[in-house]
Amino acid sequence: MAHSAENNQDIYYVPHEGSLWPAIAIVGMFGTTVGASMMMNESSFGAPLMYAGIAVLLFMFYGWIKQVAGESMSGLYNKRMDLSFRWSMGWFIFSEVMFFAAFFGALWYARAISIPFIGGEGNNLATNLFLWDGWEAHWPTNGPAEWGGIFQTVAPWGEWGHGFKEWFNHSLPLVNTMILLTSGVTLEWAHHRLLQGKNGRAAIMLGITSALGVWFLYLQASEYAHAYADLNLTLESGIYGSTFYMLTGFHGMHVTLGTIMLIVITIRTAMGHFSKEQHFGFEGVAWYWHFVDVVWLGLFIFVYIL
Amino acid sequence: MSSAFMSRAGALMSKLAIAASLGMVSQAATAEYALNMPVGVTEISREVYDLHMLVFYVCCVIGAVVFGAMIYSIIAHRKSKGAKAANFHHSTVVEIVWTAIPFVILMALALPAAKTLVKMENTRGAEMSIKVTGYQWKWQYEYIDEDVSFYSTLSQDSNFARQKNSGVDLESVDNYLLDVDNPLVVPTDTKIRLLLTAADVIHAWWVPDFAVKKDAIPGYINETWMQIDEPGTYRGQCAELCGRDHGFMPVVVIAKTPEEYQAWLAAQKGAESALNGAAIATEQNVALAQ
Amino acid sequence: MSHAEAHDHHHGPEPGFMRWLKTTNHKDLGALYLMFSLAMFIVGGLMSLVIRAELFTPGMQFVDPQFFNSMTTMHALFMIFGGVMPAFTGLSNYLIPIQLGAPDMALPRINNMGFWILPIAFGMLLSTLFMDGGAPAGGWTLYPPLSMQTGDAMPFLVFSIHLMGISSITGAINVIVTILNLRAPGMDLMKMPLFCWTWLITAFLLIAVMPVLAGAVTMLLTDKYFGTTFFAAAGGGDPVMFQHIFWFFGHPEVYIMILPAFGVVSQIIPTFARKTLFGYSSMVYATAAIAFLSFIVWAHHMFTVGMPVAAELFFMFATMLISVPTGVKVFNWVATMWRGSMTFETPMLFSLGFVILFTIGGFSGLMLAMTPVDFQYHDSYFVVAHFHYVLVPGAVFSLFAAVYYWLPKWTGTMYNEKLGKLHFWLSTIFINVLFFPQHFLGLAGMPRRIPDYSLQFAEFNFMSSVGAFAFFITQFIFLYNLITTCRGKWEKATDQVWEGAKGVEWEMLPSPLPYHTFEQQPDLSDYEPHPTH
Numbered sequence A: 001m002a003h004s005a006e007n008n009q010d011i012y013y014v015p016h017e018g019s020l021w022p023a024i025a026i027v028g029m030f031g032t033t034v035g036a037s038m039m040m041n042e043s044s045f046g047a048p049l050m051y052a053g054i055a056v057l058l059f060m061f062y063g064w065i066k067q068v069a070g071e072s073m074s075g076l077y078n079k080r081m082d083l084s085f086r087w088s089m090g091w092f093i094f095s096e097v098m099f100f101a102a103f104f105g106a107l108w109y110a111r112a113i114s115i116p117f118i119g120g121e122g123n124n125l126a127t128n129l130f131l132w133d134g135w136e137a138h139w140p141t142n143g144p145a146e147w148g149g150i151f152q153t154v155a156p157w158g159e160w161g162h163g164f165k166e167w168f169n170h171s172l173p174l175v176n177t178m179i180l181l182t183s184g185v186t187l188e189w190a191h192h193r194l195l196q197g198k199n200g201r202a203a204i205m206l207g208i209t210s211a212l213g214v215w216f217l218y219l220q221a222s223e224y225a226h227a228y229a230d231l232n233l234t235l236e237s238g239i240y241g242s243t244f245y246m247l248t249g250f251h252g253m254h255v256t257l258g259t260i261m262l263i264v265i266t267i268r269t270a271m272g273h274f275s276k277e278q279h280f281g282f283e284g285v286a287w288y289w290h291f292v293d294v295v296w297l298g299l300f301i302f303v304y305i306l
Numbered sequence B: 001m002s003s004a005f006m007s008r009a010g011a012l013m014s015k016l017a018i019a020a021s022l023g024m025v026s027q028a029a030t031a032e033y034a035l036n037m038p039v040g041v042t043e044i045s046r047e048v049y050d051l052h053m054l055v056f057y058v059c060c061v062i063g064a065v066v067f068g069a070m071i072y073s074i075i076a077h078r079k080s081k082g083a084k085a086a087n088f089h090h091s092t093v094v095e096i097v098w099t100a101i102p103f104v105i106l107m108a109l110a111l112p113a114a115k116t117l118v119k120m121e122n123t124r125g126a127e128m129s130i131k132v133t134g135y136q137w138k139w140q141y142e143y144i145d146e147d148v149s150f151y152s153t154l155s156q157d158s159n160f161a162r163q164k165n166s167g168v169d170l171e172s173v174d175n176y177l178l179d180v181d182n183p184l185v186v187p188t189d190t191k192i193r194l195l196l197t198a199a200d201v202i203h204a205w206w207v208p209d210f211a212v213k214k215d216a217i218p219g220y221i222n223e224t225w226m227q228i229d230e231p232g233t234y235r236g237q238c239a240e241l242c243g244r245d246h247g248f249m250p251v252v253v254i255a256k257t258p259e260e261y262q263a264w265l266a267a268q269k270g271a272e273s274a275l276n277g278a279a280i281a282t283e284q285n286v287a288l289a290q
Numbered sequence C: 001m002s003h004a005e006a007h008d009h010h011h012g013p014e015p016g017f018m019r020w021l022k023t024t025n026h027k028d029l030g031a032l033y034l035m036f037s038l039a040m041f042i043v044g045g046l047m048s049l050v051i052r053a054e055l056f057t058p059g060m061q062f063v064d065p066q067f068f069n070s071m072t073t074m075h076a077l078f079m080i081f082g083g084v085m086p087a088f089t090g091l092s093n094y095l096i097p098i099q100l101g102a103p104d105m106a107l108p109r110i111n112n113m114g115f116w117i118l119p120i121a122f123g124m125l126l127s128t129l130f131m132d133g134g135a136p137a138g139g140w141t142l143y144p145p146l147s148m149q150t151g152d153a154m155p156f157l158v159f160s161i162h163l164m165g166i167s168s169i170t171g172a173i174n175v176i177v178t179i180l181n182l183r184a185p186g187m188d189l190m191k192m193p194l195f196c197w198t199w200l201i202t203a204f205l206l207i208a209v210m211p212v213l214a215g216a217v218t219m220l221l222t223d224k225y226f227g228t229t230f231f232a233a234a235g236g237g238d239p240v241m242f243q244h245i246f247w248f249f250g251h252p253e254v255y256i257m258i259l260p261a262f263g264v265v266s267q268i269i270p271t272f273a274r275k276t277l278f279g280y281s282s283m284v285y286a287t288a289a290i291a292f293l294s295f296i297v298w299a300h301h302m303f304t305v306g307m308p309v310a311a312e313l314f315f316m317f318a319t320m321l322i323s324v325p326t327g328v329k330v331f332n333w334v335a336t337m338w339r340g341s342m343t344f345e346t347p348m349l350f351s352l353g354f355v356i357l358f359t360i361g362g363f364s365g366l367m368l369a370m371t372p373v374d375f376q377y378h379d380s381y382f383v384v385a386h387f388h389y390v391l392v393p394g395a396v397f398s399l400f401a402a403v404y405y406w407l408p409k410w411t412g413t414m415y416n417e418k419l420g421k422l423h424f425w426l427s428t429i430f431i432n433v434l435f436f437p438q439h440f441l442g443l444a445g446m447p448r449r450i451p452d453y454s455l456q457f458a459e460f461n462f463m464s465s466v467g468a469f470a471f472f473i474t475q476f477i478f479l480y481n482l483i484t485t486c487r488g489k490w491e492k493a494t495d496q497v498w499e500g501a502k503g504v505e506w507e508m509l510p511s512p513l514p515y516h517t518f519e520q521q522p523d524l525s526d527y528e529p530h531p532t533h
């Protein structure tokens, strides 16, 4: 094994002096989760504790990432380290995929199994006759008890012909799809610029990407507002409302996180933290963003269209 | 408290010692029920019992072979006996053989199991239906089309005795924890369909002698069936954790000959209102006892 | 860069609590994980003693039914998530970098975080005992609607599970990346010790299913506090949906608890048989096959929920199939012993106990897999007997074996063999007194999760409780042996420790292990741990 070519490259950096960031992370998690729990139990200490926890978490992210970035830029990391980051990010994203899978699974189960069963399919005639009075299965639905009252769904896109504004306002999911797809393109664009060593141009493209993320979130929020105010589609709209908000909301949280990370790497790119050769910080965020993108496509199809 | 406990433990210990010293004879009297699954009183329960014994014997044989080889090797191939280690480390033929043989054995187990399963899930052709609803913590039985319906709760004697430190000698209680105020009454030799559901949380209706156990799930109805061969009283329990008193909602079924059953049913219909009153009274007693 | 030698004198750890809080050293973290799991085993064990004390005799003696259910629930959560899983993660931390010639785990700081999450997660969970409405009492399976009746404890329960999930996932990512990326030159995948292989696959299972559990409990939380109806039929949901999602996690979870045990045993048996492991590659493939199958058998926990027959048949067949690769493993172990030159030190004794008693637990698993018969066994003590056989003389015995096996390497001191043997024999006797009678109880019709029972179950429950207390007390022998060994009370261990031990840690490193093992990775190209054909 000829591995003596570049001796420096042989040392896999291990922070022997230890680190306090994990402990700070844990304090933050503790505050956040205990605070949230107490909130749910209607204790007035809950909210402050939770916000304090979140603040600690933000501080931790800032400090920890800053330290890692510093180590990376001072050349402590070798190729193996870079590869470790890549593998880790990949597996982390896989864990996120499985997290979403649980909620997609719930949607699929409701549509393919529980709703038809309540409607009497298979050997469930008795369920339908004795308990639900001949209720007919359909989708979307808030269940045989009409949980949360009559509601309307958010259409994936509106009809053309009443002017652009009208169409736009009724096509938020489609618009959001296009926003995210575009953001994927601008992000790759930024990557190419970075690979050419044009950090300034890369930062501009990243800025656009971040802005698209913010726009997406804004539209998503207005969609929710519209759904709550005009459509009576709420978290409490039975199984449709449950799955709709759980999936889109969980995705929205990911977009929020992704957007924050995009903003961070925009700044870092502008500050010249990344080089042609070494920019895992950039790539990790890019992978994450593409993942969030793909999940949205799944949502668009399975939640909005079908 | 602890002295009562010690004396009970002591009594059990001596009971155990006596049973052991009297040897197999005294043990054998209860062995059938205490050690193994009951054979039961339905065709299905007997098939299930046979399957249980089949898979049990298969496991015994495989166990004997595997543990036999292992123990032989532990005895014969020990260093203290001067055994020198051989140096074989794999054999494709052997490995294929011991992958294939278990596979064949599994098929031999799965096929009869599948047959019985299909039979068990076939509720068609039932001659009568009873809707069973689980509540925290009692059962409701409704005879479909018969206008007979009642609740079935843990018998008062058991309920008193089970309270913490009640001081009641449990031996003096009839069928401690396995007795109810209003048992389910059904005819023998009749295919009876049960429609199971629940009002609050999931329960499960289980009578070992029928090899019937099915979850009672709120909002859904599960179906199962039984056809009992012999008149008698059969006991079981709720088999899905349903909260505080999950251990205290037994199932008791009395199987009567069809004629006797018809007589019972007629009496029920006559006394319907009175019986409902009695059921409510019992409930109140239970509430008072707690 | 010659300072990168395998030496520990250039910088040792700083003293005091801060060392442990800040540490990024895989051996420190391994030790922390193991100590933490030891504490949780004791807490979980004490809870099981509350259960067994109440079940000593018929009638209610000590606790209220609700508290009894809390004990059952908490016992399982502490044993599974606090005991077995962290213990194996501890072993993985301690051993994998050494066995592969890696400088440390791939992401040492994340590794630290993964550990320190656990004390707060379990602190939160334990604190629920003192809350309004008591600790969770719906069983470790948390089935709704019952789990919706949990009081103030509910969000704490859910969030503590989220935290445990984060811990497991970060730990698993570290394992995978270390194995895939940090092996020393020449350490091919098919040269790795089986412990690394089984952990690689376990880590994959963890990453695949812990998030699913997190999703399931999140839906419980929103159903309770935010008005969703995932698990309520009136709104179009289904309580059974929770069970499907839970068991999609739950079944792979049980293999998460047993695959590393397989790895441990696969390393110990060859050592004391002084013979190469039989069928190394089929061991690897069998592990992968078990992991694959574990994703398609989950509904065998739900045969009584009223699935369509076709689904029941599928899950029955798939479940039974798992016996095939598991059997391959058992046969390989026996073939390894066959015509070996065996000695019976404590780690070997525990491994042999493992093989026999785990197999018995596997047999009862096969019986449970037969759907029509499972209708009788389900939710009875037969199931309790099954899973304790695979978990206690299975997973826990393998932990004992591992600790006895590697402790001399870690501490440089040989444990006391006499006490070790005593610990083994008493444990083996009492674990059978404890759990064997539960088979009979289940067959005779005793449901699980009940605080009181009718009189025909009295004798076997009595036996079982006696076994429980005796088994628990026996563990103090282990504790004593462990502590005295760590303090260096007994003989010094040699570098190889065991005559037949093969592998990097035994053949290339001193006992005790230096604080930093490899900064310069060793070249293992010529290293032949086992013949490849």
Ligand code: HEA
Pocket (backbone or CB within 6 Å): B059, B062, B066, B101, B102, B103, B105, B106, C141, C254, C255, C257, C258, C300, C301, C319, C320, C322, C323, C324, C326, C327, C328, C330, C358, C359, C360, C361, C362, C363, C364, C365, C366, C368, C369, C370, C374, C377, C378, C379, C383, C386, C387, C390, C391, C394, C395
């Ligand atoms: C480490 C944990 C572990 C392991 C390894 C297993 C292994 C197996 N389990 Fe177990 N199981 C649990 C932990 C585990 N289980 C737990 C915790 C529960 C209850 C959860 C709860 O409800 O709370 C449970 C419940 C459970 C059920 C549900 C019971 C019920 O609730 O009704 C079933 C049903 O199929 C089952 C089956 C099996 C099978 C087929 C295996 C197989 O993997 C076993 C394979 C091994 C062998 C068969 C032995 C060796 C093989 C040979 C010597 C080869 C030749 C053999 C033959 C051809 C037969 N298990």
Ligand code: HEA
Pocket (backbone or CB within 6 Å): C034, C035, C037, C038, C041, C042, C044, C045, C048, C049, C051, C052, C072, C073, C075, C076, C079, C080, C083, C084, C087, C138, C139, C140, C141, C384, C388, C391, C392, C395, C396, C399, C400, C403, C434, C448, C449, C450, C468, C471, C472, C475, C478
């Ligand atoms: C790994 C898991 C595990 C372990 C180890 C145990 C161990 C024990 N269990 Fe448990 N048990 C479960 C998992 C486990 N159990 C689960 C999942 C359930 C189902 C819960 C439910 O229904 O929801 C259950 C339920 C359960 C019941 C049924 C309760 C009921 O249905 O109401 C009973 C009753 O007897 C019981 C008893 C015991 C006893 C006496 C032990 C004893 O063996 C305990 C003795 C102590 C130890 C085993 C510790 C020894 C270990 C060490 C000293 C540490 C070594 C450490 C290192 C090497 C680092 N358990």
Ligand code: CUA
Pocket (backbone or CB within 6 Å): B134, B135, B137, B202, B203, B204, B238, B239, B240, B241, B242, B243, B245, B246, B247, B249
């Ligand atoms: Cu009803 Cu358990």
Ligand SMILES: [Cu+2]
Pocket (backbone or CB within 6 Å): C250, C251, C254, C297, C298, C300, C301
């Ligand atoms: Cu399983």
